[in-house]
Amino acid sequence: MNKRFYLLTLLLVMVLLLAACGGKATPAPTSPPKAQPTKVKPTEAKPTEAPKAPAEKGKCPLDVEEGAVITFSGWGDETEQKIYRDSIERFKKVCPGVTVNYEPIPAEFQTKLKAQMAGGTAPDVFYVDDQLMTAFAPAGQLLPLDDFMAEAGVSRDDFIPSLLTIFTYEGKTYGLPKDWGTLGLVYLPKAFQEAGIDEPTEDWTWEDLRAAAKAIAEKTNYGGFCQNADWARFAPWVFSNGGAYATDDFSQPLLDTPEVKEMAQFILDMYDEGSLVQASDVGASWCGEAIGKELVGMTLEGGWMVNFMRQNYPDVEWKAVLIPKGPKTRADVIFTNAIGVNASTKFPRAAAAFTIFLTSRENQAEIVKTGFAYSTHPDQIDLVVDPNDKAIARGGLLPDSRVAYWGPNTGKVNDIVTKALERVYLHDQTVDESFAQAQEEAQAVLSE
Known part of the structure; x- marks a missing residue:
């Protein structure tokens, strides 16, 4: 692969400068916060008052406070920011009495939001992932949404059930899923033709x-298959072999099991034989970029590739198919985040109305059109029209696919898996040694 080494030399400096892009450019769950989270076990929601009829399309979901001004924050690059600026404009049309100030935080979102929350300056409405849910819900810093949902005619049953697991605490709903994503096999037809x-x-x-x-x-001259040492893209391999990162009650890690280690060894064997490369091996900052630059034949990426390729590499032909089948099943990993409300907001009704609107069928139908993410409403899956996007999305509907959640310390467990893979790729340890260490580290984390 002369092309690979040529580009590696030529773009080494660029790789170092762009290395940070591997985070938000590939929308997987964020890194765990440094602060120790409180242990939370998701629970089933308690029955609430039956919801009223859904608000009419084009009507504000709730009666809101007069003169309400709320601030909304989330992470994301310019593409994601535009999606939510457009959503805010749609909200203004149905709730003209609410002013929404959008203040995105593209980097270190969790750390900055925690500092804002501690200082009493946190936004009224913000993205909530598993780690922020763990930190804020038990402390009473998130507003329960169930009563507002019932008043607006919104039910938990409106959403894909598995997505709400993370955002339920002591029977109450503290976040509404804003979108979800999964992985598919993305490839360059040209590479297959040449081979x-x-x-x-x-x-x-x-x-x-x-x-x-x-x-x-x-x-x-293409790299065969691109995959970094990354817990998220390793997950489908493990799930397809009947494995998981932790038990269903989140009490025990499962990293030192045959189901996990067999797939880690499979990937290592591919790396050693040269059929698998990491993005940095071919002069890219992440594997999706390696597809765009036509440096590799295949990788595992999500629906975000639709916009990424359209905006950055419109002339490159690429395709996607369903995630491959493993030794025991075909399974994918599901990513999701939510919108939540600051319990200290001065305008709880306006903030709740905005949250309900952002996650509504009406608004999510518009977001699906952009190719950014999939609607969290199961009856809207057919709204995905791009053939590559639709092929990727099907992975999330497989019966053995799992939401990326292993308990309140999910981020720490994920980080442990990634580091285990890094040691394996570097040949610092064998697969057995590395995942035995990971098992011990994860056990300590899950026992906190």
């Missing part, structure tokens, strides 16, 4: 992927 092999199909297995990646690496 003289057939393109991927929906009945592919990981073994099929490996064979194709090896052929591409040996017969072309």
